[in-house]
Amino acid sequence: MTVNGVTYSTFKDSAQMRGLLQQDDYVKQCLEEARSVKMSSSFRRLFVSILVFCQPTTVRQLWDEFHPCMCEDYAREISSNHLIINKLLLEIRRLLHQYKKKLDDFDLPSISAEFLEDTTLPRIIEDxxxxxxxxxxxxxxxxxxxxxxxxxxxxxxxxxxxxxxxxxxxxxxxxxxxxxxxxxxxxxxxxxxxxxxxxxxxxxxxxxxxxxxxxxxxxxxxxxxxxxxxxxxxxxxxxxxxxxxxxxxxxxxxxxxxxxxxxxxxxxxxxxxxxxxxxxxxxxxxxxxxxxxxxxxxxxxxxxxxxxxxxxxxxxxxxxxxxxxxxxxxxxxx
The missing domain is CATH 3.40.50.300 (P-loop containing nucleotide triphosphate hydrolases)
Structure with missing residues (x-):
């Protein structure tokens, strides 16, 4: 797990630093194109589809770069960035649940403890x-x-x-x-x-x-x-x-x-x-x-x-x- 004297926390990070993993350029290009044409709700669904079916290797980097595009509609109603991020993660969790996946399956931030007991309606009913x-x-x-x-x-x-x-x-x-x-x-x-x-x-x-x-x-x-x-x-x-x-x-x-x-x-x-x-x-x-x-x-x-x-x-x-x-x-x- 050590590359050039640096010890990484996971074998995946180690393999990536050795250049053994496929790059996510095509995924990034897809999201960059969608950023200019898709609404936030559609962008969230696209992001989840990419997580489930494309198996990107740099999930956290994609999240850091594109999560502001996924929560623009929330920002109009909520001023707190902490609330916005957690609401977005809850939404991503619901969408992943449709594919029998969890947030923990991907390198995504964790939901704050006070938001874990989410009592809102399931997404399929909200739709x-x-x-x-x-x-x-x-x-x-x-x-x-x-x-x-x-x-x-x-x-x-x-x-x-x-x-x-x-x-x-x-x-x-x-x-x-x-x-x-x-x-x-x-x-x-x-x-x-x-x-x-x-x-x-x-x-x-x-x-x-x-x-x-x-x-x-x-x-x-x-x-x-x-x-x-x-x-x-x-x-x-x-x-x-x-x-x-x-x-x-x-x-x-x-x-x-x-x-x-x-x-x-x-x-x-x-x-x-x-x-x-x-x-x-x-x-x-x-x-x-x-x-x-x-x-x-x-x-x-x-x-x-x-x-x-x-x-x-x-x-x-x-x-x-x-x-x-x-x-x-x-x-x-x-």
């Missing part, structure tokens, strides 16, 4: 409660057509009364399903409720505020079967988010395999300790059966239909709302 509601989405409620308004009122009433119902918004592309979802999300989030927005495809997820793919959000197995469960631990922050959620919006549902839904339903039942479908959560599915059905490798048309959500064990409980713009029938049917 769901901190969405900036668009005025356009709130005003869109007044622009709902008759069919959309029936669906809107029925679903909102079910959520407000905790009726644990399952809904499916059925309509061809361009009939305003996403417009309806965004109106519901804005209305309910304005009331302080947590609504998890997911979609089967990534493109559809980007159209919903806070949207994620269902596989990413609920950790659905890549090849779900009739017996699989989602990889959600009951004591995890994600499980806590699901317990607090008032409803889940799932767009492009007909594209997903029925076993994906059944895996989510069984996982929710376990988390909620409730044997009702999806643990008693209000589920708002949507999509168009006239478009892409689940892809079954070398499967016939019959196998594609058998893999559809309409063949799932809970489908008899789903209320289907037609959302056409035309004059078609607009009644619920079970």
């Amino acid at each position: 769901e409660l901190s969405y900036q509601i668009s005025d356009d989405d709130l005003r869109s409620i007044e622009r709902l057509n008759a069919q959309q308004r029936i669906a809107f009122d029925t679903i909102i009433q079910s959520i407000m009364h905790n009726q644990s119902k399952l809904f499916f918004i059925d309509g061809p592309g361009g009939t305003g399903k996403t417009f309806l979802y965004r109106s519901m999300l804005a209305h309910l989030r304005k009331m302080g409720k947590i609504i998890i927005a997911v979609a089967t495809s990534g493109i559809a997820a980007t159209l919903l505020q806070g949207g994620r793919t269902a596989h990413s959000r609920f950790l659905i197995p890549l090849r779900p079967t009739a017996s699989t469960l989602c990889q959600i631990k009951k004591q995890s922050e994600l499980a806590d988010l699901i317990r607090r959620a008032s409803a889940i919006v799932w767009d492009e549902a007909p594209m997903a395999n029925r076993y994906a839904f059944e895996s989510v339903s069984k996982s929710f039942q376990d988390i909620m300790e409730n044997q009702i479908a999806f643990g008693g959560k209000t589920m708002i599915f949507g999509g168009d059966f006239r478009q892409v059905l689940p892809v079954v490798k070398r499967g016939s048309k019959a196998k594609q239909v058998a893999a559809s959500i309409s063949r799932s064990t809970f489908w008899h409980c789903v209320k289907i709302q037609l959302s056409y713009h035309g004059k078609e029938n607009n009644q619920f049917r079970c």
Whole structure:
């Protein structure tokens, strides 16, 4: 551990002084570029991603140089540098926890003792409660057509009364399903409720505020079967988010395999300790059966239909709302 007569505290420091470790120039260049274009919250997430996936060798040097960029938003509200640094470290700790990592795994400063007992909400829940509601989405409620308004009122009433119902918004592309979802999300989030927005495809997820793919959000197995469960631990922050959620919006549902839904339903039942479908959560599915059905490798048309959500064990409980713009029938049917 001694190099040129100097004894270092770790073998890593010794190896670095001998020039045996890869340099972090590419990491530094990435952070320097991000410093001019990213907000503090995004910069923090980038820094954590680099810690977890790039394994930089000079973590403390990167921290010393770039931590002011990660706490600029805190400095507007807090004048004490001591408080700012500890708040930043708490935030980094939360972000690392998502990857099952700790501050101690990296050469980062320690959190002061008075801040260790942090009682704030988990980051995953704070994110769901901190969405900036668009005025356009709130005003869109007044622009709902008759069919959309029936669906809107029925679903909102079910959520407000905790009726644990399952809904499916059925309509061809361009009939305003996403417009309806965004109106519901804005209305309910304005009331302080947590609504998890997911979609089967990534493109559809980007159209919903806070949207994620269902596989990413609920950790659905890549090849779900009739017996699989989602990889959600009951004591995890994600499980806590699901317990607090008032409803889940799932767009492009007909594209997903029925076993994906059944895996989510069984996982929710376990988390909620409730044997009702999806643990008693209000589920708002949507999509168009006239478009892409689940892809079954070398499967016939019959196998594609058998893999559809309409063949799932809970489908008899789903209320289907037609959302056409035309004059078609607009009644619920079970």
